[in-house]
Amino acid sequence: xxxxxxxxxxxxxxxxxxxxxxxxxxxxxxxxxxxxxxxxxxxxxxxxxxxxxxxxxxxxxxxxxxxxxxxxxxxxxxxxxxxxxxxxxxxxxxxxxxxxxxxxxxxxxxxxxxxxxxxxxxxxxxxxxxxxxxxxxxxxxxxxxxxxxxxxxxxxxxxxxxxxxxxxxxxxxxxxxxxxxxxxxxxxxxxxxxxxxxxxxxxxxxxxxxxxxxxxxxxxxxxxxxxxxxxxxxxxxxxxxxxxxxxxxxxxxxxxxxxxxxxxx
Amino acid sequence: xxxxxxxxxxxxxxxxxxxxxxxxxxxxxxxxxxxxxxxxxxxxxxxxxxxxxxxxxxxxxxxxxxxxxxxxxxxxxxxxxxxxxxxxxxxxxxxxxxxxxxxxxxxxxxxxxxxxxxxxxxxxxxxxxxxxxxxxxxxxxxxxxxxxxxxxxxxxxxxxxxxxxxxxxxxxxxxxxxxxxxxxxxxxxxxxxxxxxxxxxxxxxxxxxxxxxxxxxxxxxxxxxxxxxxxxxxxxxxxxxxxxxxxxxxxxxxxxxxxxxxxxxxxxxxxxxxxxxxxxxxxxxxxxxxxxxxxxxxxxxxxxxxxxxxxxxxx
Numbered sequence: 001x002x003x004x005x006x007x008x009x010x011x012x013x014x015x016x017x018x019x020x021x022x023x024x025x026x027x028x029x030x031x032x033x034x035x036x037x038x039x040x041x042x043x044x045x046x047x048x049x050x051x052x053x054x055x056x057x058x059x060x061x062x063x064x065x066x067x068x069x070x071x072x073x074x075x076x077x078x079x080x081x082x083x084x085x086x087x088x089x090x091x092x093x094x095x096x097x098x099x100x101x102x103x104x105x106x107x108x109x110x111x112x113x114x115x116x117x118x119x120x121x122x123x124x125x126x127x128x129x130x131x132x133x134x135x136x137x138x139x140x141x142x143x144x145x146x147x148x149x150x151x152x153x154x155x156x157x158x159x160x161x162x163x164x165x166x167x168x169x170x171x172x173x174x175x176x177x178x179x180x181x182x183x184x185x186x187x188x189x190x191x192x193x194x195x196x197x198x199x200x201x202x203x204x205x206x207x208x209x210x211x212x213x214x215x216x217x218x219x220x221x222x223x224x225x226x227x228x229x230x231x232x233x234x235x236x237x238x239x240x241x242x243x244x245x246x247x248x249x250x251x252x253x254x255x256x257x258x259x260x261x262x263x264x265x
Numbered sequence: 266x267x268x269x270x271x272x273x274x275x276x277x278x279x280x281x282x283x284x285x286x287x288x289x290x291x292x293x294x295x296x297x298x299x300x301x302x303x304x305x306x307x308x309x310x311x312x313x314x315x316x317x318x319x320x321x322x323x324x325x326x327x328x329x330x331x332x333x334x335x336x337x338x339x340x341x342x343x344x345x346x347x348x349x350x351x352x353x354x355x356x357x358x359x360x361x362x363x364x365x366x367x368x369x370x371x372x373x374x375x376x377x378x379x380x381x382x383x384x385x386x387x388x389x390x391x392x393x394x395x396x397x398x399x400x401x402x403x404x405x406x407x408x409x410x411x412x413x414x415x416x417x418x419x420x421x422x423x424x425x426x427x428x429x430x431x432x433x434x435x436x437x438x439x440x441x442x443x444x445x446x447x448x449x450x451x452x453x454x455x456x457x458x459x460x461x462x463x464x465x466x467x468x469x470x471x472x473x474x475x476x477x478x479x480x481x482x483x484x485x486x487x488x489x490x491x492x493x494x495x496x497x498x499x500x501x502x503x504x505x506x507x508x509x510x511x512x513x514x515x516x517x518x519x520x521x522x523x524x525x526x527x528x529x530x531x532x533x534x535x536x537x538x539x540x541x542x543x544x545x546x547x548x549x550x551x552x553x554x555x556x557x558x559x560x561x562x563x564x565x566x567x568x569x570x571x572x573x574x575x576x577x578x579x580x
Contacts, residue, residue: 012376012379012380012384013376013380013384015373015376015377015380016376016377016378016379016380016381016384017380018373019373019374019376019377019461019465020377020392020395020396022373022458022461023395023396023399023458023461023462024395024399025414026399026407026408026410026411026414026458027398027399027402027407027410029410029413029414030402030406030407030410033410033413043413044412044413044416044419045413045416045418045419084306084307084310085307087303087304087306087307088303088304088306088307088308090303091299091300091301091303091304092304094300095299095300095303097297097300097301103304103308106308106311106312106315106316107311109315110311110315112511112515112563112567113515113560114515114516114518114519114520114536114559114560114563115516115519115520116519116520116521116536116539116540116556116559117319117322117519117539117556117559117560118315118318120322120539120540120543120552120553120556121318121319121321121322121553121556122314122315122318123543124318124321124322124325124543124549124552124553125317125318125321125322127549128321128325140314141314143310143314144310144311144314144315147307147310147311148311151307201400201401204403205400205401205403205404207404207405207522208519208520208521208522208536211540211544212543212544220403221403221405224403224405224406224409225405228405228409228526232409236406236409237406239403239406240402240403240406240407241402243401243402243403244398244399244401244402246401247398247400247401247402248394248395248398248401251394251397251398252394255390255394
């Protein structure tokens with residue numbers, strides 16, 4: 001009886017935990033099958049344990065090249081989108097000006113547009129302007145769709161900042177540059193970091209928009225897509241697992257650093 | 266960048282002198298220019314690489330021609346009609362699948378968001394990380410993992426077969442025979458999985474702002490837990506519900522990854538059609554027309570939904 005009552009009281013938590021399991025299980029499958037040695041070309045059924053793939057992560061033709069391309073594009077796109085997006089966010093959060101509403105709309109639209117529409121239309125434009133598809137077209141597309149997310153993240157942060165802190169800095173004879181570098185920027189940093197992190201993840205992971213603008217270049221998601229037809233190599237699981245672990249560790253480290261700063265006051 | 270001091274959003278410290286000097290006027294003019302200078306690069310980027318392509322796409326959709334001779338604008342609106350008559354099942358399928366996936370995301374995601382916000386205690390950050398972490402593993406790899414999980418000889422499918430669940434679902438028409446892959450069930454399951462974090466995060470953000478004492482107050486006033494949820498928690502989380510459903514529904518309706526990897530040709534969605542028209546058939550006008558119809562449909566659904574959600578919030 002008591003058990004049933006406890007179960008009922010924690011029904012929400014149980015449902016929540018089940019949802020979490022649903023979210024995490026595929027990652028665990030990816031992890032498990034990175035140690036598989038598949039019988040045929042398809043890595044779908046468990047054969048036997050092996051660390052081959054972990055020892056030779058670049059043992060598949062073309063995969064590490066695509067990984068390098070993806071990382072390169074993700075870094076460039078993140079830097080560009082973060083700089084442009086932060087500037088735009090400051091303008092939107094700090095100033096009233098003619099066209100502010102329209103700009104907000106322009107920022108919102110890419111996030112409310114199915115990727116397939118954005119990808120196809122940008123691809124059509126490049127095609128008709130006879131621009132060579134490849135690294136630069138992918139980069140342009142990625143900066144385009146990351147921008148809105150950076151603006152949204154930074155804007156939310158800047159709007160919640162207390163403007164009196166900056167006024168205080170100016171009252172204490174800080175130059176505008178000093179105020180910006182030592183007060184405004186550190187205060188806005190969490191928002192900027194969140195935007196940058198999101199950009200990186202979105203860019204690195206994008207398949208749909210990239211596929212319309214890549215030409216013959218192959219990013220990592222495109223490599224995975226291509227290999228899915230003829231059987232994904234185990235190394236893909238190795239990369240997937242490594243990314244997962246690195247991401248969790250990075251976020252944990254960030255949390256710890258943030259927590260310590262908060263504790264220090 | 267003296268954003269704070271110059272920001273006209275903060276009230277002026279003192280009334281401006283009646284006759285501003287020349288230097289002051291110049292400073293004011295410079296201040297007015299600051300937001301435009303800040304915006305310039307970002308807005309230009311979006312105008313050139315987001316708005317211009319859409320406009321260009323609109324003109325492409327009314328062009329005719331061949332790949333060899335080039336395409337010309339002939340105001341050939343029949344492309345839209347032909348595209349609709351040929352591919353309306355794909356549109357219907359897209360809307361139905363993504364609609365069901367959105368509802369499932371809400372049903373599955375809400376308890377988790379609620380747990381993180383109110384019940385997780387010191388586990389809160391860890392659970393949040395676990396929700397966000399899948400973002401950082403390529404979603405293609407994770408969708409392929411579903412192929413492994415739902416494989417025909419896999420434990421899940423044989424378990425469901427032993428319980429005769431698949432007989433029921435086959436009767437309902439969401440699976441076929443004794444397999445899950447290449448059925449609507451697999452595609453909806455994949456869509457739900459892929460967009461679940463997009464539902465959970467906005468839900469969590471708005472639930473986190475709900476004051477826990479409101480629950481206690483409602484409980485003190487003899488509301489049953491269900492009533493507390495219906496009358497207090499859920500209405501207060503409405504912004505998160507609206508944001509989450511939009512963030513799930515919009516990308517899901519244009520998605521073709523799940524239909525391609527987990528479905529068969531009978532589960533193809535409109536995204537699959539646009540992709541193949543553009544990348545394989547090279548029929549750009551049809552691809553453009555289909556994109557525009559998809560955009561219009563989504564816009565209509567979203568507008569309707571926001572209106573409904575808005576009125577419900579007021580009641």
